[in-house]
Amino acid sequence: MRLTRRHFLGGAAAAAVAGGGIYELVDKLGSSPKRPVAEPAGMPPEQHVFDLSTVRSEGVDVLVPPLHSEVVTATLAAPDLPKAQTQLEDVLRELDARYPLTPAGLGVTVAWGLPYFDRFVGEQAKTHLPFDRRAGKPVLLPNRRFPSDPSSTLLESNDMVVLLRSDHVEHIDEARTAIFALPFLTVTSIRHGFAGGGFEGGLGLPKKMGVAAGVPGADLIPDGAELFLGFTSTQKAGLGPGKIANHETLGYVDLRSGYFHGGTHMHLSHINEDLEAWYLNFDFDERLLTAFRPGMKNVRVNAQTIPQGPAQVSPVALLESQFEKTGRFGHSASIQATSRLLQDTVGADGTAYPKGTAIPQRADFNTLDNPFMFSSDPKRDGMSKEPSAGVHFVVFNPTGDDFERNRLAMDGVLPGGKTLSVPPRNRAQGFNSVLTTTHRQNFLVPPRRHRSFPLAEL
Amino acid sequence: MRATAVAALVALALGVGVQASTAAPKASCPGAWAKGWQRLADKINAPVYCPTWMPNPLDAQIGGQYQDIYSIGKDRSYLVGFLEHGDLGSGDVHVNFRGYPGRTTIPTCPAPVGKSTVPCFADPAGKVVENGIRATVYQVNQGADQWHILLAWRYNGSLYSVSQHVIVPYDSVTRVRANLKHLLKSLVLVRPQD
Numbered sequence: 001m002r003l004t005r006r007h008f009l010g011g012a013a014a015a016a017v018a019g020g021g022i023y024e025l026v027d028k029l030g031s032s033p034k035r036p037v038a039e040p041a042g043m044p045p046e047q048h049v050f051d052l053s054t055v056r057s058e059g060v061d062v063l064v065p066p067l068h069s070e071v072v073t074a075t076l077a078a079p080d081l082p083k084a085q086t087q088l089e090d091v092l093r094e095l096d097a098r099y100p101l102t103p104a105g106l107g108v109t110v111a112w113g114l115p116y117f118d119r120f121v122g123e124q125a126k127t128h129l130p131f132d133r134r135a136g137k138p139v140l141l142p143n144r145r146f147p148s149d150p151s152s153t154l155l156e157s158n159d160m161v162v163l164l165r166s167d168h169v170e171h172i173d174e175a176r177t178a179i180f181a182l183p184f185l186t187v188t189s190i191r192h193g194f195a196g197g198g199f200e201g202g203l204g205l206p207k208k209m210g211v212a213a214g215v216p217g218a219d220l221i222p223d224g225a226e227l228f229l230g231f232t233s234t235q236k237a238g239l240g241p242g243k244i245a246n247h248e249t250l251g252y253v254d255l256r257s258g259y260f261h262g263g264t265h266m267h268l269s270h271i272n273e274d275l276e277a278w279y280l281n282f283d284f285d286e287r288l289l290t291a292f293r294p295g296m297k298n299v300r301v302n303a304q305t306i307p308q309g310p311a312q313v314s315p316v317a318l319l320e321s322q323f324e325k326t327g328r329f330g331h332s333a334s335i336q337a338t339s340r341l342l343q344d345t346v347g348a349d350g351t352a353y354p355k356g357t358a359i360p361q362r363a364d365f366n367t368l369d370n371p372f373m374f375s376s377d378p379k380r381d382g383m384s385k386e387p388s389a390g391v392h393f394v395v396f397n398p399t400g401d402d403f404e405r406n407r408l409a410m411d412g413v414l415p416g417g418k419t420l421s422v423p424p425r426n427r428a429q430g431f432n433s434v435l436t437t438t439h440r441q442n443f444l445v446p447p448r449r450h451r452s453f454p455l456a457e458l
Numbered sequence: 459m460r461a462t463a464v465a466a467l468v469a470l471a472l473g474v475g476v477q478a479s480t481a482a483p484k485a486s487c488p489g490a491w492a493k494g495w496q497r498l499a500d501k502i503n504a505p506v507y508c509p510t511w512m513p514n515p516l517d518a519q520i521g522g523q524y525q526d527i528y529s530i531g532k533d534r535s536y537l538v539g540f541l542e543h544g545d546l547g548s549g550d551v552h553v554n555f556r557g558y559p560g561r562t563t564i565p566t567c568p569a570p571v572g573k574s575t576v577p578c579f580a581d582p583a584g585k586v587v588e589n590g591i592r593a594t595v596y597q598v599n600q601g602a603d604q605w606h607i608l609l610a611w612r613y614n615g616s617l618y619s620v621s622q623h624v625i626v627p628y629d630s631v632t633r634v635r636a637n638l639k640h641l642l643k644s645l646v647l648v649r650p651q652d
Binding site: 216279280282285427428 | 572
């Protein structure tokens with residue numbers, strides 16, 4: 001019989017998980033990566049920019065993700081906005097002063113959902129919210145389902161969200177406690193998880209945590225894998241560099257008043273991952289072509305870090321011809337049709353980005369939440385105490401439409417309207433057959449100077 | 459002397475008879491199952507492996523209550539499956555035995571997508587040695603062995619396999635591998651009768 005979470009907590013590991021639950025095992029089962037100790041000279045204007053150290057993995061530069069990440073969503077209980085703005089900013093500044101903005105310290109990102117802008121600052125939002133001129137739509141779009149989403153995917157309506165990132169769970173605990181002690185915030189969910197832990201050898205956290213929790217298929221995760229699905233996801237060339245995901249950088253956005261200069265768009269979702277289906281039905285070659293693209297050559301069997309630099313970007317024509325030939329397409333190749341720069345580009349701040357540079361900045365992490373660690377509405381959210389393999393997907397894009405383009409490409413809907421026709425969640429369609437999205441919501445991440453109740457002071 | 463006494467105590471504590479060091483009688487295909495396996499060996503005119511142990515609740519009686527698939531190909535290859543299907547949520551216990559007389563290469567199966575073929579047994583993940591058999595563990599398998607862990611080995615110019623489905627109540631690869639190791643240990647060869 002598989003251990004349930006209750007059994008797990010009642011077993012020998014009970015002492016280790018008594019406080020923060022299963023995730024305290026991250027600190028028992030993993031060791032903190034070596035991090036630079038110097039504090040950055042100053043806080044960047046962006047909330048979402050979080051510098052990570054780099055290691056070499058199988059000859060590829062890889063960013064070392066924080067061991068722990070947590071997302072807390074909340075609604076607002078009719079606050080006195082100016083007062084609430086000051087109170088939240090005070091708490092955030094205290095955290096800024098206490099912890100360096102590094103994974104060894106703490107990263108805090110506060111973002112706001114459409115319900116906040118509609119309900120609390122509607123008039124100001126009409127004037128100041130950025131507009132995506134490329135798409136002809138607001139930057140912050142209403143939530144939607146995508147072709148491979150089941151009809152059960154919940155579209156959420158939280159007012160705000162806080163993303164906390166650190167190698168030390170106690171830093172996250174302290175930040176969550178401090179922020180959500182504010183009386184006008186009502187927590188709707190807490191979502192916790194982990195990533196990495198295997199770059200310096202050993203099993204890696206996803207395998208250790210999954211096996212410890214008795215998650216089906218966890219014993220098939222390759223040793224050292226950064227994430228449950230076995231491939232390294234944070235290679236440097238696969239993540240948007242610097243400020244590329246800012247609203248203003250690539251020129252997609254009309255910033256109007258400029259209030260949100262330095263901000264970005266954040267999408268949050270929870271996705272269940274069927275590890276048994278992945279590892280028992282897809283051999284390495286099929287996992288490779290499913291995760292990346294058909295026809296890859298000279299890849300070592302059981303490799304985890306597959307180069308995905310500009311030189312490896314799959315042009316749309318190749319994607320289409322491989323689809324014609326094989327009847328299937330890979331996850332990375334389809335997304336790269338929209339997630340990489342199609343030409344050399346100079347950003348608004350003068351930074352040059354070569355063709356093939358990644359735009360989205362992902363901050364996703366694996367989880368054993370099912371689907372969350374805490375929910376204020378367990379029935380609606382389908383809460384279960386049985387640990388389950390999944391990912392809390394967090395990604396920063398310049399606009400909501402930019403995210404949607406990438407997500408649609410993942411389902412074979414390419415820019416220009418061409419569709420690689422594969423039934424939703426079919427095995428021929430990248431990862432989709434082993435993923436099930438349970439929740440989605442879009443948020444706007446204001447620049448640091450306006451992170452607390454944006455527009456409330458106007 | 460002291461070491462002998464300690465060893466005896468340990469053996470008792472483990473439930474192992476103190477006479478375990480003496481040669482055990484060579485196992486044979488259990489009486490109720492032997493007829494079916496012998497008939498199979500005779501029909502394909504090649505040795506087959508009869509298990510002397512099966513994961514609970516299965517037995518390996520060909521023609522018995524748990525037999526699922528019984529198939530012999532034109533090339534004399536065979537597939538014999540045993541299945542307990544738990545309609546009330548207790549799960550499935552499903553074990554397949556295969557043999558490919560006169561060939562040692564891994565067969566090919568239709569690819570899950572497209573018109574190509576793929577190896578029927580793939581993603582090797584180590585070896586298991588039991589009962590004089592050195593088997594390769596395959597984690598990704600096709601056809602009736604899909605979602606099974608499979609052990610395959612070669613004997614006398616032929617390929618054989620045994621596999622078990624990873625599903626409740628045997629719902630972890632670790633548990634299924636332990637069952638398969640036990641199965642491998644339990645196999646006895648049944649030769650065709652002249």
